[in-house]
Amino acid sequence: FQFRNRRNMTDIPQEIDVLSEENEKLRYQVFCKTSGCTEVVSAVYAPCGHLINCSKCANALKYCPCCHTEVKKVIQVNLK
Numbered sequence: 001f002q003f004r005n006r007r008n009m010t011d012i013p014q015e016i017d018v019l020s021e022e023n024e025k026l027r028y029q030v031f032c033k034t035s036g037c038t039e040v041v042s043a044v045y046a047p048c049g050h051l052i053n054c055s056k057c058a059n060a061l062k063y064c065p066c067c068h069t070e071v072k073k074v075i076q077v078n079l080k
């Protein structure tokens, strides 16, 4: 699988350029996983380290919605 993937990348370099650019954008615009929330992800849970919610939702939660680890601290992150 890995080999096929790598070969495709060299076969169509232009398309990959566009795709990786798009990918880059997506990486920096991840939306809060709370259903109905349209905020951009901006808080990381400690100690589990999950980056899945906006700071508004994160501060309201006692447990990480992803792994259910107790949230000891919410760290604000700036993705820009």
Ligand SMILES: [Zn+2]
Pocket (backbone or CB within 6 Å): 032, 033, 034, 037, 038, 039, 053, 054, 055, 056, 057, 058
């Ligand atoms: Zn949210």
Ligand SMILES: [Zn+2]
Pocket (backbone or CB within 6 Å): 045, 048, 049, 050, 064, 065, 066, 067, 068, 069
């Ligand atoms: Zn977690």
